[in-house]
Amino acid sequence: MHDNRTTVTQFIIEEQRHIQGATGDFTSLLNDIVTACKVISNLVNHGALVGVLGSAGSENVQGETQKKLDVISNEIFLKSNEWAGHLAAMASEEMDEIYPIPNSYPRGKYLLTFDPLDGSSNIDVNVSVGTIFSILRCPGSGTHPTADAFLQPGVKQVAAGYALYGPSTMLVLTTGHGVNGFTLDQNIGEFILTHPNMTVPEETREFAINASNMRFWDKPVRRYVEECLEGKEGPRESDFNMRWIASMVAEVHRILTRGGIFMYPMDSKMRASGKEGKLRLMYEANPMGFIIEQAGGAATTGTQRIMEIAPKDLHQRVPVILGSKQEVVRVEQYYQEAGGDI
Ligand code: AHG
Ligand code: MN
Ligand code: MN
Numbered sequence: 001m002h003d004n005r006t007t008v009t010q011f012i013i014e015e016q017r018h019i020q021g022a023t024g025d026f027t028s029l030l031n032d033i034v035t036a037c038k039v040i041s042n043l044v045n046h047g048a049l050v051g052v053l054g055s056a057g058s059e060n061v062q063g064e065t066q067k068k069l070d071v072i073s074n075e076i077f078l079k080s081n082e083w084a085g086h087l088a089a090m091a092s093e094e095m096d097e098i099y100p101i102p103n104s105y106p107r108g109k110y111l112l113t114f115d116p117l118d119g120s121s122n123i124d125v126n127v128s129v130g131t132i133f134s135i136l137r138c139p140g141s142g143t144h145p146t147a148d149a150f151l152q153p154g155v156k157q158v159a160a161g162y163a164l165y166g167p168s169t170m171l172v173l174t175t176g177h178g179v180n181g182f183t184l185d186q187n188i189g190e191f192i193l194t195h196p197n198m199t200v201p202e203e204t205r206e207f208a209i210n211a212s213n214m215r216f217w218d219k220p221v222r223r224y225v226e227e228c229l230e231g232k233e234g235p236r237e238s239d240f241n242m243r244w245i246a247s248m249v250a251e252v253h254r255i256l257t258r259g260g261i262f263m264y265p266m267d268s269k270m271r272a273s274g275k276e277g278k279l280r281l282m283y284e285a286n287p288m289g290f291i292i293e294q295a296g297g298a299a300t301t302g303t304q305r306i307m308e309i310a311p312k313d314l315h316q317r318v319p320v321i322l323g324s325k326q327e328v329v330r331v332e333q334y335y336q337e338a339g340g341d342i
Contacts, residue, residue: 003114004070005192006035006189006192006193007171007182007190007192008030008171008182008190008193009031009034009190011026011180011193012030012031012173013027013206017176018265020161022209023139023259025086025108025110026028026086026158026159027084028079028086029108029112029135030135030159032081033077033161034191036076036079036080036081036118036238037131037163037169038169038189038203039080040069040073040116040131041055041165041169041184043069043073043076044129045128045169047123048314049313052068052069052072053067053068053124054067055068055268056071056286060094060095060096061095061315062280062315063240064187066094066302067117067120067123067124067152069117069123069129072114072118072251073117073131074092074117075097075305076112076116077090077092077112077114077116077131077133078090080100082102082105084105084108085105085106085107085108086109086110087107087108087110087257088100088101088107088108088110088111088114088138088143088145089101089111089138089149090111090112090114091112091147091150091282091283092113092114092115092116092189092283093115093116093284093315094115094116094144095173097147098145098146098147098150098314100144100145101106105258107143107145108138108261109137109138110135110138110158111121111135111136111138111150112134112216113134113136113137113282113287114131114132114133114134114283115131115133115284116131117129117130117160117244117282117283118130118131118132118247118248118249118284119248119249119250122245122247126244127245127250128165128166128247128248128249128250129162129247129250130162130163130164130247130248130249130253131162131163131165132160132161132162132167132283132287133161133162133250133283133287134154134157134159134283134286134287135158135160135288136150136152136156136157136158136240137156137158137259140221140281143313144159148312150311150314151311151312153286153307153308153309153311154286154287154289154290154306154307154308154309155308156286157176157287157307158175159173159174159175160173160287160291161174161286161287161291162252162287162288162291162317163249163316164249165254165286166250166253168183168184169183170182170183170191170195170253171191171201172253172291172296174258174290175297176292178197178198178294178295179197179199179256179291179294180193180195180197180198181193181194181256182194183195188319196338198257198293198295199296200255200256200259200292200296200297200324200325200340201258201316201324202296202324202325202326202329203259203324204259204260204323204324205238205239205240205241206243206254206259206260206261207225207240207242207243207260207261207262207263207327208242208243208245208251208254208261208263209221209225209244209262209263210244210246210264211225211244213269215269216267216268216269216270218266218267218302218335218338218342219267219341219342220274220329220331220337220342221263221265221302221334223334224330224331224334228240243260247283248262248264248279248284248288252288252291252292254262255297255322255324256291256295257321259323259324260323261322261323261324261327261328262321262323263320263321263331264277264279264302264321265302265319265320272276274308276316276317276318277301277317277318277319277320278317278319279318279319279320280316280318281309281311281316281318282304282311282314282315283290284304284320285299285306285318286307287322288322289305289306289307289320289322290307294321296325297324297325297328298322298323298325298329299320299321299322299328300321300328301319301320301323302319302331302332302335303316303332303335306318306320306322
């Protein structure tokens with residue numbers, strides 16, 4: 001039985017064989033990322049036993065309190081990925097500036113962005129968290145990478161993925177040829193292909209949104225959610241279910257498994273404080289948008305496809321509405337119908 005098991009390494013190597021001019025660099029980079037995710041998974045798993053829970057007593061560039069595991073996971077990603085010569089630089093939610101590969105190592109042709117621990121408010125209460133990553137090509141020679149090198153729209157991503165540290169640890173990956181899911185076999189320390197060709201089910205009656213912000217939402221979002229809540233008796237003629245895990249990785253994974261829509265939309269409170277959204281474009285919205293689109297779903301701000309946004313800033317925030325295509329298109333339609341009246 002074990003003869004048929006495909007490890008993530010084998011899967012990536014076989015996938016790269018179909019790509020002309022592939023040098024093995026990319027395969028090797030993905031392997032280092034996979035290793036980092038295994039190390040983080042192990043720490044998340046051991047939690048309080050290894051003293052990694054709780055606050056780090058610091059803030060990141062976006063003014064959010066950092067958890068110990070935010071900082072540790074960030075360090076693990078840097079150390080796993082800096083030495084092999086595939087990257088020119090890295091950027092992360094937890095670092096103000098980009099991290100050019102130190103001079104003691106060779107620099108390569110790729111850029112890596114990541115959210116080392118997504119949903120970290122969940123960590124102390126033992127609920128699912130994850131890691132999100134995105135790989136871009138470094139424009140130019142890559143010898144002196146700057147933050148500008150990262151400012152590429154999501155359509156330029158070479159690969160994106162996430163690790164979900166849930167009841168089992170999973171890795172979900174796209175290199176632009178569909179989406180595949182792997183489950184970590186703790187006994188042998190390998191991710192095994194368990195969810196080939198993941199697709200977002202089209203038919204869905206489940207939405208995810210933080211309803212505590214309802215009074216601030218844009219009108220089109222209120223309209224969408226209100227219609228869902230009206231159930232069988234309302235215009236949708238169907239009862240809807242609701243979820244909110246506060247971990248985008250876990251929400252996206254649920255949507256890949258059983259469909260649904262996830263929204264962290266623009267709202268009046270953010271507008272008033274000059275914020276352009278909650279989630280970050282470069283290491284949350286773009287990689288998840290890529291994965292969801294590759295699985296047949298859609299990802300939008302309400303008025304623009306996420307992956308077509310031209311980034312202005314490394315830590316830029318955007319509104320995010322993603323999931324089953326028909327539902328996402330419906331929200332977009334509501335934005336169109338509203339015109340400027342939001
Ligand atoms: P992070 O832990 O990396 O800061 O991201 C948390 C994000 C996202 O995963 C989640 O969907 C959202 O923030 C939760 O926000 P609320 O606490 O406002 O619900
Ligand atoms: Mn996050
Ligand atoms: Mn995070």
